[in-house]
Structure formats: C-alpha cells, structure tokens
Amino acid sequence: MEVREKIQTELTHELMLEMYWIMLLSRRIDERAWLLHRQGKFPFHISGIGHEAAQVGAAFALKRGKDWLVPYYRDLAMVLAFGLTPAEFALGLMGKKGEPSSGARQMPSHWGLRRANIISTSSPVGTQTPHAAGIGFAIKYRGDDAIVLTSIGEGSTSQGEWYEGVNWAAIHQLPVIFLVENNEYAISVPRSKQMAVSNVAEKANGLGLPGITVNGLDVIEVYDAVKSAADRARAGGGPTLIEATVLRMTPHSSDDDDRMYRSREEIEEMKQKDPVNAFRDYLIQQNIITEAAQEKFQSRAKEEVNAAIKFAEDTPYPDVEDASYPVYAEDIRHG
Numbered sequence: 001m002e003v004r005e006k007i008q009t010e011l012t013h014e015l016m017l018e019m020y021w022i023m024l025l026s027r028r029i030d031e032r033a034w035l036l037h038r039q040g041k042f043p044f045h046i047s048g049i050g051h052e053a054a055q056v057g058a059a060f061a062l063k064r065g066k067d068w069l070v071p072y073y074r075d076l077a078m079v080l081a082f083g084l085t086p087a088e089f090a091l092g093l094m095g096k097k098g099e100p101s102s103g104a105r106q107m108p109s110h111w112g113l114r115r116a117n118i119i120s121t122s123s124p125v126g127t128q129t130p131h132a133a134g135i136g137f138a139i140k141y142r143g144d145d146a147i148v149l150t151s152i153g154e155g156s157t158s159q160g161e162w163y164e165g166v167n168w169a170a171i172h173q174l175p176v177i178f179l180v181e182n183n184e185y186a187i188s189v190p191r192s193k194q195m196a197v198s199n200v201a202e203k204a205n206g207l208g209l210p211g212i213t214v215n216g217l218d219v220i221e222v223y224d225a226v227k228s229a230a231d232r233a234r235a236g237g238g239p240t241l242i243e244a245t246v247l248r249m250t251p252h253s254s255d256d257d258d259r260m261y262r263s264r265e266e267i268e269e270m271k272q273k274d275p276v277n278a279f280r281d282y283l284i285q286q287n288i289i290t291e292a293a294q295e296k297f298q299s300r301a302k303e304e305v306n307a308a309i310k311f312a313e314d315t316p317y318p319d320v321e322d323a324s325y326p327v328y329a330e331d332i333r334h335g
Ligand SMILES: Cc1ncc(C[n+]2csc(CCOP(=O)(O)OP(=O)(O)O)c2C)c(N)n1
Pocket: 074, 123, 124, 125, 152, 153, 154, 155, 156, 157, 181, 183, 185, 186, 187, 248, 252
C-alpha cells in the first residue's frame, strides 16, 4: 500500500487502528459464521471476506450516525463500522429474538438498523439503487446536510433499477455515492458475461456523473475516493459512481460450490492479496501498530466473536404471537 500525503494528515493513527479493528472483527466473525453454518447451527451465510477494505474505507469517509446507508448483503464490515454489534449480527444468523433489521424475519445479512440510518435490504438485487436516489432527493428537498451511500455488486449493475436510480440522481444532482464492489463474479457469471464495457466506472459516462475505479483492497485509497465524493455531494456537487475492485474469497454463499466454475489456484492467488493482512502489514511497517499490540487485537476479536455467538445461542427464538408485526408503522416495536 502506498502512503498518500494528503490522507496522512486527515487519517490519524487512532482512526487507522479503528479501521483495522473493524476489518479484523468483521473477518473473524465472518469466518466463524462459515464454521457454525457447516455445523448445522443455521441454514445460510453470505460472506464479505475479501471486501472488508472497500467497505471500511467507505464507511469511515462518511458521517456515521448522520449520513444514510443503503447497503447490500456483503456489507458486514460496513454495517459494523456504522454501529451494528457482532451480537446483533449473530442474532440475525440464527433468526433469534431482538434481531434489529426485521425482528428475525429476513434472511441473514439483509441489513437494516434504524438507529444508524441503515435502510432495510430487499433480496432482489438492484432495488436498493432507486431507494438511495429517493433518499438523496428527500435530503436535497429538505435542505439537509446529510448524504447517502448505496453499495452493490458489479453483476447487479446490469439490472434496470440500477440505471434508473443512477440516472435520477445525475439529473437532479443528488447527494448520493454509488459504490460498486466489483469482485468479478455474479454467483458463477464472470464480469465479461455481465457487461460489454471493461469496467463499471465507464457506465457513468452515459449517465452524466463522474465515475472512477479504485483499488478496493486498499482501505486508504477507498477512504480517499469516498471522502472526496462525500465532500462534493455535501457541497451540492451531485452524485459519484465509485467502483472498488475487490476479491470474493469465498463461494457466493453457503449454498454455492465455486469448484464448479473456478480453479483452486485462483483462490490461492487471492490469499496473497488479502486486504486485512495487507492493512495489518502496512500498519506494522509504518510503526502505527506493534506486533504485540496486533496480537492483542487478534485475541480481543476472538473474545468478542465468542461472546456474540454465545449471546445469540442463549437468546430465544421470537414469540409466536409476534409473527404478525411490524406490518404497519404504528406497530413497529424495534428501535
Ligand atoms: C433481481 C434478482 N435476480 C437474481 C437474484 C439472485 N442473485 C442473488 S445475488 C446474485 C449475484 C449478484 O452478483 P453481484 O451483483 O456481482 O454481487 P456479489 O454477490 O458478487 O457481491 C444473484 C444473481 C436476486 N437476488 N435478485
């Protein structure tokens, strides 16, 4: 990872350590989710492993608690950065009582967190884009100082809704950041079969907004790009499309067997570029963290993951009589 002068002045060591902590925590709880799934503790997991740098770089460039987030299913690290707790994530995995996104109705990783301005996620991919454009329109209409970031996979930018949402934001110069986490696959379909352009950022040319591609394995590069786009959006400069190139280091989900369509060599190569390890090495190299302090982070992550899983295991399933809420606004009991 290169050192960038401008960002070094903005990103304190403390903030960089916080970024690393969220990346590590996300990685460790994600890995544990795979293990627990294979033990039959719950039926489904979808992973953010390999996407952590893009997600944390983006989240830290926003005003968390004030700005709006319309994420997608891989964004574990992003929502942890916005304030979802590991215990809440674990409740979602197991469909337990108190799960904050939907009262345990949704599949795991269909985020929603009212207290953190995270909008609930629908399973049909692409639907989040017009939602984000609509939120951007409301922000502009009301004269608020907030912005909205929505994320999506590169494959889902083939959906009609994606073009409609981005087009609307460009026409009305809305304060929206469209973050595309390009991992080169839509389940088994490679990017080359998903679009005729060589990268997603090029699509911005036809829609009338700036589009850039950044290295999504470099948390600081992503932070830099999202921070510039956020500053511009907040100042009335309109939307930006940011494509972050990432790695999907796991199968698409726990229901997928990626040996059917990609080689094991490809996965081994990815491990050399692991974004969590890259940031750890960078922090050590720059004397921002010592080896010993880094080890402490590791053990703290393990403890937090153990505690989150135990909490969810000890929590009961929702009561049967709660099955019919919250359907109407007046019946919403979750914070
Ligand atoms: C409208 C719609 N079509 C198909 C699906 C099934 N589906 C779920 S995820 C996915 C792949 C999405 O790939 P991409 O956008 O690249 O995101 P990634 O999973 O790679 O992060 C598909 C086809 C869906 N959920 N919604």
